[in-house]
Amino acid sequence: MNDQTPPDGSGLDLPDNISPEILAAVEIKAASLDESDYFQILEVPTDADQHQIKDAYRALARDFHPDCFRNFPVPEFQAQANKLFKRINEAYFVLRDDAKRAQYVAGITGPQREKKLRWSDESEAQKQAAKRRNTLERMGTTSQGRDCYQLALRAIEGKRWAEAVRQIKMAILYEPQNEYFKEKLSEVEAAAKNGGNG
Amino acid sequence: MSILEIRDGSFEVLSVAGDTYLGGDDLDDQIVQWLLRDFRKRHGIDLSGDRNVILRLRELAEAAKIEVGRNRIARIRDDVFCRDQNGRVFPLDATLTEAEFNKMASAIIQKTFKVCDEALQSAHLNPSEIDVVILVGGPTRLPVIRQSVQHYFGIEPLSSVDPDKVVSIGAALQAYALTSRNSVGYRLLDVTPITLRIGTVGGFTEKIIERNTPIPIEQSKTFTTSRDFQEKVKLRVYQGESNRVDECELLGEFEFSGFRVAPRGEVKIEVTFEIDSDGIVNVSALEKATGLKASTTIQLSSGLSEADIEASRKNNMDLPVAMGESR
CATH class of the missing domain: 3.90.640.10 (ATPase, substrate binding domain, subdomain 4)
Known part of the structure; x- marks a missing residue:
C-alpha cells in the first residue's frame, strides 16, 4: 500500500465494517463541531425527551464510536473520529441530566451563545461562593441596608406595618439590586393591607 | 459492580461501583x-x-x-x-x-449490597428495574450469595454462564469486535469509573471529569494563579470521590511555566483532561492569552502492566489475535 493513500477511503481496501459514506460523514460532522450546540450534535430537537436523546445517542454510537475505525488507522482520520465522538459523549452527558441540561439551555439561549456551546461545571469553589452570597443577600450586603432591614424585621414582629414598609423601602434605596428585600416588601405591603393598623 | 443497558446491539455502561476490599x-x-x-x-x-x-x-x-x-x-x-x-x-x-x-459472610455481603446501592443510585435505578443479574467470580457460587442476590433484586441470578469464565468470555467478545473486519452487531460503550480531579490550593481538589462519564471524553476548566507574580503552577492529577487531597490518589503531576507573570487572579489557565477509548489520560494546560501550552500523559492502570500484556502476547503467539490479525 503506498504512502500517499488519501484519507477519504477511495482506492483503499476497506474492511466490510467501514463504508466510504461513514468516513465522509465523520469528516463533515467533525468540521462543524465548534459551531454546533449539543442538540445539533446529537441531531435532536431542543424539546427532545430522555428517550429521544438516548435513541439518538445509541444510533450515533453505532456508526461513529472510535472502535468502529480500528481497521482504518490513518492518523488524521483517527484524530477527527476521536474529536467527533468525544463531543458526542459530552453532548449526551450534559443533555441526559436534567439539571445540567437546564443550565446548558440557559447558556445557549442567552446573549453569549457562542461562548456557551461547551458546558463547563461551575467549580466547587464557585458554588460555595454563590451559596455564601445568597446567605449574605438575605440580610443585606451593606451595613446601612442591614440596619434598615433589621429595624423592618422588628417592626414586622410588632405588626407595625407602616414602619416596616418605610424601613424596607429605605433598605432598598441602599441596595436596589437586592431581590430578597423587594420580595419582603411585597409580603409586608400585603400584610399591611390585610392586617389593618398603622 | 457494573450496570449496563443492552439494546439494539449497544452495550452501554450506565454506572460502575466497586469496593476493592471485597472478594x-x-x-x-x-x-x-x-x-x-x-x-x-x-x-x-x-x-x-x-x-x-x-x-x-x-x-x-x-x-x-x-x-x-x-x-x-x-x-x-x-x-x-x-x-x-x-x-x-x-x-x-x-x-x-x-x-x-x-x-x-453476612458482614461482607452487606458491604456488597452497599456497592449495589451506589451503582443503582448513579444510574438512577431501583433494584427492581434490573432485568438480568450476572454473577462474576467463583465465590458467587455459594448458596448464601445467590440467595442474597435473589432477595435484593427480586430475581434469580443467571445460571447459564460460568462465573469463572464470564470475564474472559466478555474480553474475547470485545477483542473480536475490535479486530474484526466484519460488522459484529454489538458495541461496548464504556465509562470512566473514578472521578478525575486537579489539586487546588489549601489541600482541596476540583472535579474535572466525573465518574461514570462515557469515554472517550474531554472536559476543561479554567483556573487562575493563586499568588501574585506566580511564575509556575504545579498541576497534580488525582482520582477519587472526595474533594480533599488526602482522600484521593495522586496519578501524576507536571509543571507549567513561562506564562505571563502578573498579580494573582489575572492569569487564566485552562486545564483540559482527555480520556481516550483505551483509558489513557492526557492532561494539558493552556494560557488562553498567549496560547502557551504544556501537557502530560497518564496511564490509568487497571490490572495488567504493559510488560504483563507483552508477556501474555508472546506466550500466545500461535493465536492469530495475538498477531493483531483476525479472520
Missing part, C-alpha cells in the same frame, strides 16, 4: 480468624502471629468454604497441626456449619 479472600480470612479463635479457646494458644500457621489455615479455610457451599457443613481436621517447644502436638479440629459460615 473471595475476605471470606477465607473470616474463616481463618474463626479457626484461630477456636484454637485459642481449646488450647489457650494464640497462633495469630505465626505466618506459616496462617498460610496453612488459609488453605484449609478455602477448602472448607467450598465444602460448606456444597455440603452445608465442613470438617476441618489436621491431627498434627502444630507442636510446642516440648514436642507436644496440638491437633486442629473444627466443624464449620452453614449457619456459622453465613453469619461470617
Whole structure:
C-alpha cells in the first residue's frame, strides 16, 4: 500500500465494517463541531425527551464510536473520529441530566451563545461562593441596608406595618439590586393591607 | 459492580461501583480468624502471629468454604497441626456449619449490597428495574450469595454462564469486535469509573471529569494563579470521590511555566483532561492569552502492566489475535 493513500477511503481496501459514506460523514460532522450546540450534535430537537436523546445517542454510537475505525488507522482520520465522538459523549452527558441540561439551555439561549456551546461545571469553589452570597443577600450586603432591614424585621414582629414598609423601602434605596428585600416588601405591603393598623 | 443497558446491539455502561476490599479472600480470612479463635479457646494458644500457621489455615479455610457451599457443613481436621517447644502436638479440629459460615459472610455481603446501592443510585435505578443479574467470580457460587442476590433484586441470578469464565468470555467478545473486519452487531460503550480531579490550593481538589462519564471524553476548566507574580503552577492529577487531597490518589503531576507573570487572579489557565477509548489520560494546560501550552500523559492502570500484556502476547503467539490479525 503506498504512502500517499488519501484519507477519504477511495482506492483503499476497506474492511466490510467501514463504508466510504461513514468516513465522509465523520469528516463533515467533525468540521462543524465548534459551531454546533449539543442538540445539533446529537441531531435532536431542543424539546427532545430522555428517550429521544438516548435513541439518538445509541444510533450515533453505532456508526461513529472510535472502535468502529480500528481497521482504518490513518492518523488524521483517527484524530477527527476521536474529536467527533468525544463531543458526542459530552453532548449526551450534559443533555441526559436534567439539571445540567437546564443550565446548558440557559447558556445557549442567552446573549453569549457562542461562548456557551461547551458546558463547563461551575467549580466547587464557585458554588460555595454563590451559596455564601445568597446567605449574605438575605440580610443585606451593606451595613446601612442591614440596619434598615433589621429595624423592618422588628417592626414586622410588632405588626407595625407602616414602619416596616418605610424601613424596607429605605433598605432598598441602599441596595436596589437586592431581590430578597423587594420580595419582603411585597409580603409586608400585603400584610399591611390585610392586617389593618398603622 | 457494573450496570449496563443492552439494546439494539449497544452495550452501554450506565454506572460502575466497586469496593476493592471485597472478594473471595475476605471470606477465607473470616474463616481463618474463626479457626484461630477456636484454637485459642481449646488450647489457650494464640497462633495469630505465626505466618506459616496462617498460610496453612488459609488453605484449609478455602477448602472448607467450598465444602460448606456444597455440603452445608465442613470438617476441618489436621491431627498434627502444630507442636510446642516440648514436642507436644496440638491437633486442629473444627466443624464449620452453614449457619456459622453465613453469619461470617453476612458482614461482607452487606458491604456488597452497599456497592449495589451506589451503582443503582448513579444510574438512577431501583433494584427492581434490573432485568438480568450476572454473577462474576467463583465465590458467587455459594448458596448464601445467590440467595442474597435473589432477595435484593427480586430475581434469580443467571445460571447459564460460568462465573469463572464470564470475564474472559466478555474480553474475547470485545477483542473480536475490535479486530474484526466484519460488522459484529454489538458495541461496548464504556465509562470512566473514578472521578478525575486537579489539586487546588489549601489541600482541596476540583472535579474535572466525573465518574461514570462515557469515554472517550474531554472536559476543561479554567483556573487562575493563586499568588501574585506566580511564575509556575504545579498541576497534580488525582482520582477519587472526595474533594480533599488526602482522600484521593495522586496519578501524576507536571509543571507549567513561562506564562505571563502578573498579580494573582489575572492569569487564566485552562486545564483540559482527555480520556481516550483505551483509558489513557492526557492532561494539558493552556494560557488562553498567549496560547502557551504544556501537557502530560497518564496511564490509568487497571490490572495488567504493559510488560504483563507483552508477556501474555508472546506466550500466545500461535493465536492469530495475538498477531493483531483476525479472520
